[in-house]
Amino acid sequence: MRYAAILLLFLLVNTTGGWAQSTLNGTIRDSLTQKPLELASVFLANTTYGASTNASGQFTIKNVPAGPYDLIVSYVGYQLFKRRITVGNGAQPLELLLTPSAQQLKGVTVRPNPNRESDYQKFAETFLGRTSFSRQCRIRNPDAVLVAFDAEQNQLTASSPTFVQVDNDALGYRVKYYGLEFTLNFKQQYVSFYGWPVFEEMTPRRNKQRQRWLTNREKAYRGSLTHFLKSVRDNDLAQQGFLVRKLRIVPNPRFARTDSLRKALLRARRNQALTAAEMDSIDRWVKMPPNFSMLYMAERPIDSLRRAEFTPKRVYLRFSDYLQVSYLREAPDPLYQPARPFGAPPGPVARPIRQISLLTLTQPEVEILPNGQLVEPLAVLTDEYWAFEKMGELLPLDYQPPPSTTPR
Template sequence: MLRYLLVFLCWLSGTMVVHAQGTLSGTIRDSLTQKPLEFASIFLASTTYGATTNASGQFTLTGIPAGPYDLIVSYVGYKLLKRSITVRNEPQPLNLLLTPSSQQLKGVTVRPNPNRASDYQKFAETFLGQTSFSKQCRIRNPDDVLVSYDVDANELTASSPTFLQVDNAALGYRVKYYGLKFTLNFKQQYVSFYGWPIFEEMQPRNKRQQAHWLANRLKAYHGSLVHFLRSVYTNQVASQGFLVRKLRVVPNPRFARTDSLRKALLLARRNQPLSAPEVDSVERWTKVPHSFSLLYLTERPIDSLRRVEAASGRVWLRFRDYLQVNYLRESPDPTYQLPRPVGAPPAPAIKADWQISLLSLTSTIREAEILPNGQLVEPLAVFTEQYWGFEKMGELLPIDYAPPAAPPPHR
């Protein structure tokens, strides 16, 4: 079982591509003066649906698949507006008011940060990731990222007062990431970040590059957490190439005893150097594992992975302990390395025939509702480890992405 947990969190909500579509239109104004705001950005988080207002502060978004979204409005000098909405198959006029930012009313004190260069580099490497696709991502506005390191907490944090722009040359997306909240905790060994990204299609140089982007998007989708959750929702786990097994963590009864002996010896020798035999004993005790991992080789039936409400058709991901999720139709990225502590030296590359990830639920009720598009109603309800923990911005797709339909069989 992994001792160190790498968490990749991105706040997402949305819907799948369905036949019912809706339109959003309205006006964006200053909340104090009621003046319409021209060139305000309005978008549905984690999608490709976005627009800017005209001289009258008006906007229109059409052809939106019905379902729940996070509506985001951004304008320079104003607070970011977030509103949860549900798009239906009829027009929904909106009157949105933006509040001026308090930063306009008072000065901002800038303090030098002697570690900013190294702190920013660690943030960028962790945020973008180390996959082949991630290495083709570039942050275009590094000066808009505020990075801080807390020595006492041994924690690196980052945010942006505007947005963070990432150009993904592997997938052909320009991603503007609003409301970024990034945390890299070296002490507790976890990484988390969330926000509200908007995806824009980059302009391809030619048809060959466009085809290359489409192929890479499909590759990023296959085996992803969204792909797996959609498969659970539609009861197609095996047919989509996933093999799911139960993983159970069992405490090691020897650990408590050896840990007590080690602490007692160190306390007794607190002001005296340890002898060579004592040093050897302490090192040997520290190698006793805290727990053991038991992998059940039998494939998990679908009923042990989900709960379906017959009346509404709603689906919940439900299981105990851990799930080992194997995606059998694609090998790991060539740069994939063994899981390691955050900040530790790189481990040898993994040679494997397929992708292996671990999934656990954070909720005490041990279940999380899945939307039809493969998103979770509560995105923070799961922890991902191993391969899913390895994938980052390089593989991030908009929630309205749908893989191309398979061609009909030849007759």
């Protein structure tokens, strides 16, 4: 099944990309007894920065770049702790209190997960993705995922009371995805999921594997939404290999005028009171698209994509309608199957030779930070190639690509 508009959401940490670095340290305690909690996991979401507490409940995270982060603390028997913090210069001691979970207070017995195998497989396939890199990802704790299907809503949902661990052997990361909230809506044809992932570098078995991971990480970054947004902020789209055009989705007036007739014909077909000619007519109405896409061939000027302030420098993504974003330096993944465009005639869809994505805003504008992240990640919707890429291409926000070389 191909989703016409796929929404992929992460609650991302927003780092400034500055050079200043700091040390985070603090103590984790029980909110009721004030007892220090040993071996609590403390991390900055969507990065590789993290630590565990010692016997005194203390932790230290060194060399953290300045900027805003989501600080997450996980400990068995306690509610997941979340706090937005801003890292500045110098040491920043924190005193954090964890609340016992309801299961711990009431002594609730944890029962086996009653997931249906087919529901879980659909979740796993959609969550991990269908790319070549996604095929090298594995969920290591499937029993931690709770999947449910609502027949009335025609919707599959999934969550986890702890975390979902994904080992990505394509990029060399072990990802623990906390607070998962996943929705796959078959009726409205969209998928969304969000949470707080933390990354751990896997240990390569040999240097050849390490080099493969480095190569694949750069491949996952080049042409990604993060790469594109950073290029918009830095005003070097063409130098980075991006071509941006405006796309409008407009209603098909003929479809609107004939919709009532189409419905009448379909009712007649259910009653089996149609001639062969009338059946052919139904087929034509059914195939008529409700919308058409209009692509403007001129490349969009940078001022139509962003609003910039220079004292201090702040850049906002801002545009109307849709953007068609082509990445010209890399072919699509061999497993990518493009969707049929609005209004396209029946038959096979031509395979693109470039990575082509669609982007639209859910609000008038959103700030882009220096590392290519958005202050509000939920402000954008992606479709086509960016919607195709999922966990297989997910990188931590502290990933630094090698310097760009001569354009390919």
